[in-house]
Amino acid sequence: MNEILQNIAAALGPRGLVTAETDMAPYLEESRGLYHGRARAVVLPASTGEVAAVLALCHEQRVGVVPQGGNTGRCGGAAPAPDGREILLNLKRLNRIRTVDPLDYTLTADAGCILADVQAAARGAGRFFPLSLGAEGSCQLGGCLATNAGGTNVLRYGNARELTLGLEVVLPDGRVWNGLNALRKNNTGYDLRDLFIGAEGTLGVITAAVMKLYPEPADIQTAFVALRDLDAALELLALARGMSGDAVTTFELMSRRALEFAVRHVPGCRDPFDTAHEWYVLLVLAGTEPDAGMSARLQRLLESAWERGLAADAALAASEGQAQDFRRLREGVVEAQPLEGGSIKHDVSVPVSRVPELIRRADARVTELVPGIRPCAFGHVGDGNIHYNLSQPVSMDREEFLALWERLNHEVHDIVAALGGAFSAEHGVGRLKVGEMARYKSPVELDLMQRVKRAIDPRGIMNPGKVLPE
Structure with missing residues (x-):
């Protein structure tokens, strides 16, 4: 191992090795x-060539390598x-943005680029890169691709996979x-x-990618809607x-x-309504022209929803500040959950x-097993991806509750x-869900x-012990 580290240090220089x-x-x-x-x-390689040198050395000596991006995974x-x-x-x-081609609607970037920087590079060329998630200020493009990340814009633009044209690996x-092509058709x-x-x-190891870009939204309208049920x-x-x-572009479900x-826990979050409702959605419409008529469309939509008995109330964002307040409510759920004690996540x-049906069946089952449990369902209902998280009963010890993690996972995943459905939608498998692969994947798929x-x-x-059962 010392010899391998010496060779890595020689290949990468003093900044490339931390011991x-x-x-x-x-x-x-x-x-x-x-x-x-x-x-x-x-x-810490600084080029594709340096990554290649490291893997060649580790391959020769059978040393395991764990690729890592922004380390924001779950x-x-x-x-x-x-x-x-x-x-x-x-x-x-x-972390280099290699090229942005506004006419081809593509961007080529190194895998270590922060997602927010990729978004900014697209904006700088008058284009839009739609992959957006809570960790975008620190997660890296390569990690998003390695986990096929989703986020709040999947409904309209697709997961990371649908946004990718080519890779360098x-x-x-x-x-x-070198598969860094920008082809839309390649059979x-x-x-x-x-x-x-x-x-x-x-x-x-993904080291670079060609990503799709889109026209930049110019007319964005946001509403927070209280549902009938x-x-x-x-x-x-x-x-x-x-x-x-x-x-x-966004259709996010939130329970009461x-x-x-x-x-309760996140500064800047407040209930938009005077009356409590059981279910809400954050709804965003976007057009690419400055006056695409989205405001009128949203108002007609909500009027129709009211007439059909779908909406119990609605609040329309009259400014970007109010739209941010509505988005903050959705993002605040993730921040607030740890402050409510132990949380078992799905x-x-x-x-x-x-x-x-998923939410009702899962609520009934987990409540039967753990009286007083507090299901907290939210997420991307537009693409079927729900974060079905379970907060501990108020009167229950945190560690006692977390000891039920595997059992409650199996109960919820059996229903899924x-x-x-699938037991992992956008967070990946990693180490946490390797057992679920063996439990739910067919023998043919695993083989x-x-x-x-x-x-x-x-x-x-490559990343031993992750994804596949050994």
Whole structure:
């Protein structure tokens, strides 16, 4: 190992290798605090060639490599193992916007670029990069691709996978696959790009990507809508898509409990209504012309929703400040939950039409098992992705509640599976959900994935113990 580290230091220079425990510490803990790992070293390459040199050395000596972006993940996918035998490879020095082509509507960037910087580069060229999520000020593009990140704009623009045209990937043995093409149509064999997106660094290291851009929204209208009931969310979504010319960019569901958590704990969050309602949606319409008529469309939509009995109340943002207040309510749910005690989380997806059934069935089951439990459902109902989180009963000990994590996960995931859904929608599998892969994936699916893994990474050095059951 000392020889490998010496060779890495020679290849990357003094800034590229960190071995002091105090300096490595910020890289070794998963963002939610569930995983605390150790590593032989933290490697900080500044180019694709340096990544290739590191992987070639590690491949030769069968040393495990844990790729890491901004370390904002939720499932331990970028955390090293506790045994300290792996090398952690962080890409923050690969942070160059390579090109922006406004006529081609593409942007090519290094994997270590902060997501907010990618968005800013697109804006600087008069274009829009729609991938947006809570951690966009610190997460990196490569990590978003490795987990196929979603966010609040998936309904209109798709996940990270749908936004990607081409990739540059360093393979486990140090070879570089240059797939950085900007083609919208390319039917020349297997789509290698999609192998690496969502693979969480288990097949190779994404070092750059060509991303799709879009016209920049110029007429954005926001409303916070109190619903008649949970089923009304789907009816309102269908109505909104039809009446707006499919201009819905955001359609986020929040339960009353989720809103109460945000209002109770997060500065700047307040209830837009005088009367409490059980369910709400944050609704955003966007057009690309300065006066695209979105305000009139939104008003007609809400009038129709009222007439049909779908909306119990609605608040329209009259300014960007008010729109930010509404968005802050949605974002505040995530901040507030830890302040309500132990929280057992589920990032699940089902067909959009089955979201209400998922929530009702899961609420009934977890309440039966743990009286006083406080389900807190919110998320991207427009694409079927619900963050179905469970806060501990007020009278229950936190550790006693968290000890129920695996059982409650299985109960909720069983319901999700019965509804044709997935136990991970946008946070990935990492270490946290490897057991769920074995429980819910078919033998055929697991066999195919393991065959791909063995073919591309025969020595098993890439992110060991993540995604696939061993």
